[in-house]
Amino acid sequence: MTILQIRDYLQQFFDSVELVGDGEQQVLAPAKIESAKVGEVSFVANEKYVKFLTSTEASLVIVHHSVAVDQFLPGTSFLKVKDPYSAFVFLLQKFVKPRVIAPIGIAASASIGDGVLIGEGVSIGAFAVVGDRCTIGNNCVVGAHTVLLHDVVLGDDSTLFPSVTCYDGTMVGKRVVIHSGSVIGADGFGFAPQSDGSYVKIPQMGIVEIGDDVEIGANTTIDRATMGSTVIGRGVKIDNLVQIAHNCTIGEDTVIASQAGISGSVTVGRQCVIAGQAGLAGHLELADRTQVAAQAGVSKSFMLPGMALRGYPAQPMRDQLKHEAMLRSVGAMKEKLDRLDREMKELKDKESMKGTA
Amino acid sequence: MTILQIRDYLQQFFDSVELVGDGEQQVLAPAKIESAKVGEVSFVANEKYVKFLTSTEASLVIVHHSVAVDQFLPGTSFLKVKDPYSAFVFLLQKFVKPRVIAPIGIAASASIGDGVLIGEGVSIGAFAVVGDRCTIGNNCVVGAHTVLLHDVVLGDDSTLFPSVTCYDGTMVGKRVVIHSGSVIGADGFGFAPQSDGSYVKIPQMGIVEIGDDVEIGANTTIDRATMGSTVIGRGVKIDNLVQIAHNCTIGEDTVIASQAGISGSVTVGRQCVIAGQAGLAGHLELADRTQVAAQAGVSKSFMLPGMALRGYPAQPMRDQLKHEAMLRSVGAMKEKLDRLDREMKELKDKESMKGTA
């Protein structure tokens, strides 16, 4: 691909893509600015990476319009845009090497149950297990060793990497991606305590419903509902090792980072961001666009859209930061308190001397 | 099932089940009170759900004796009991749809090692691997893709969902359920530091023993002991993504919620509750009926039965809540301190003026 071709490609998505330098050079691969070589394209979106421009060997760097590129090495060309990061992300898609998760067609070793409907252009990998009455949409990819229990539905164009498990009844939307080791639809953690201290299992009779355009990372678990559905809304992105308990509803375009845990019957709004290792207690609700900081522990509902939360128990970000700063001032308070105590003692001593004078 | 049949069923387990309304209606499915339709049964166990009784279409609702049901819609019948939640849980079991984890019999594609003993009524799914000298009790279900290394024992009536892994020597009791992706008996995390900064692996020679009636969620890990056994007591319930390290002992009927982590050589008593994302440091002991709050970090033993713990490092609940409230009062303390400081200054100024007068 030449630099001119890259400019033309980016102009489909972005206004005013300005080329500085030689447009005929060939670009073969993307690279980080720290290590880019001749024939590679990189980007600088952050001031602190501008320094690498003086030494990079990259053939092409995508930068912001404001970068004065004339000062840099003549071997490097530049494309100036308004949002270099997004432009680079779009460009990356041109360089993706084809990844084969499973060859097209149904592997001879796959186990396909009774009454299964399989669309066109489907790939089902070695040793995959598709249970009775499952439906696999067009162009789906089911990786090797992935297990669908009975009555699972995959929408068109969805990809399950190897060794995913979907329990019976799981409904997966279109263009969904689920990475290896994730378990969708296992029983919710519901046990009724008995008077002798033991527990009786509460049957978990619901399912999991996953909307279109969802991506789920590796080794994540999403439990089926006790009744009804655990719902993952359209466009939700879930990282690795996340726990989503039974009966939760996650709003559209919400993002959940690694190792976060969402307890049972929680409702998370749309376009929320739950950072890594955060935890949400059961039966609470978060409004749209709520942001939960890493490791925060949310213990109650926050119904005002767009709040940022932090700490344990989680508080609005500004209050919590103020509280934390206040706590850091306790040492100074203690010193002041001790000084006042001394001064008080002196004053009282004087008073009492006067009294006895 | 008619409402009269449901009443008769519940009377086997509960005293004084009182029917109000038509007992001849058919009930086909359970549902949540918010969404129940004609032909469905639901329950209200909590005051805040009583409001739904004015609008529900449910054919049957299970309520507490104290609920004045006459005011509600004539289409709905009621069963009044002492504990509506438990009654509903028992009733749910009548509605469970049959779930096929693996058909009865040994799948032709399963790999069965030498010297394996298999009981009656066993199901072993596609591509399951049963290592040499394993014993599978009567009526066990071994899901597709589940791997038992050699010398594993499953007690009668146990169910391993697809893609469980049990390392060599794992002993599983009766009526145990293990969900997909869990790994039982992997090596404990034991490495001896060397003077050059590297580590030598400490052989992990023990096993994991799981008692009767244990349930283990998805993607949980329980490590084998260095020597002897990591022991999960009878009736323990473990959620998803939980870590139980080598040489732990978990007492009977203890419950461990998702993403909790228990370090090596910890002893947890009976009927404890470890909430989500809590962590226990190594080599400590918790007495029976200890309750550990979500995200708490327990750093030492608590030997008095029945304590509730919270915070990092975890403290008895009441002390910790008092401490947290105290911290929230620091802002007010600071204001008071500043006022006292001003007043002190004024007093001293007066004094010094007197002195110079």
Next chain:
Amino acid sequence: MTILQIRDYLQQFFDSVELVGDGEQQVLAPAKIESAKVGEVSFVANEKYVKFLTSTEASLVIVHHSVAVDQFLPGTSFLKVKDPYSAFVFLLQKFVKPRVIAPIGIAASASIGDGVLIGEGVSIGAFAVVGDRCTIGNNCVVGAHTVLLHDVVLGDDSTLFPSVTCYDGTMVGKRVVIHSGSVIGADGFGFAPQSDGSYVKIPQMGIVEIGDDVEIGANTTIDRATMGSTVIGRGVKIDNLVQIAHNCTIGEDTVIASQAGISGSVTVGRQCVIAGQAGLAGHLELADRTQVAAQAGVSKSFMLPGMALRGYPAQPMRDQLKHEAMLRSVGAMKEKLDRLDREMKELKDKESMKGTA
């Protein structure tokens, strides 16, 4: 093995191994000192276990030179060394029972792709999937159900337990051990936010590189880089359920305990220790030999080697412990403040009485 043979074996690694008692007894197995029986060997490395020496039935106990062993039972012999724990660890390796992860050779049921290179002495278990163009070094063990996508390289003498998944392009060093359920090389969690609140996936084009002598626990996830490599250095030891995000570099001989999470583009130095459930925010750097306490949340870089960190946000251990102690003194401060307030009021009352006198 006789006690004399054990002494001779240990003398290969340790200076001055002193035998007290009968050297001819047979020792058949290792055991914990609390439960050791005749024919077993144990050790005491910690003062608080010395008490068990008065009652143990062990045939041999390894102790420190300073232990006065003459007072103990005549049935027990002793080996006195400088470091009883390390001596016992080395001795354990003599007792390890052979564990069969997969028999030598390629299982008939394994699926081997095109252009795969397989070394000598390799074991590939039942239903394992080895993708196109993979290279498997000499003496590697690939457990049942383990899946290697295409272009994966395993160095000599590496062991993948059953049900490991390595995505395309993963490079694994020599003598590496990966436990069941771990997923290496899944896509990094990278999505570019769009103006309508949805996200576009950022292609994850890099790989994971794992150095020699690394051990990785069960159900851990290590994501591939966006570009370039996520790097796990030589000798790193990683526990279960750990998350290592895209583009991280973990220095040699660093240890990461269970459920710790490392966000994207983090650089961890050599010989660091990250304790359980700790979290590191993205794009930060930790110097060599940094120690992060359990559940700590590290929010910025610490560039001085050898620091210990604790708390949220993580601070140097000493500062943080001082801070925590200071916070525990807030109750006392409050009392003092209230007393001063009363005294101030009294003083001012006196003053005002004087004024009006």
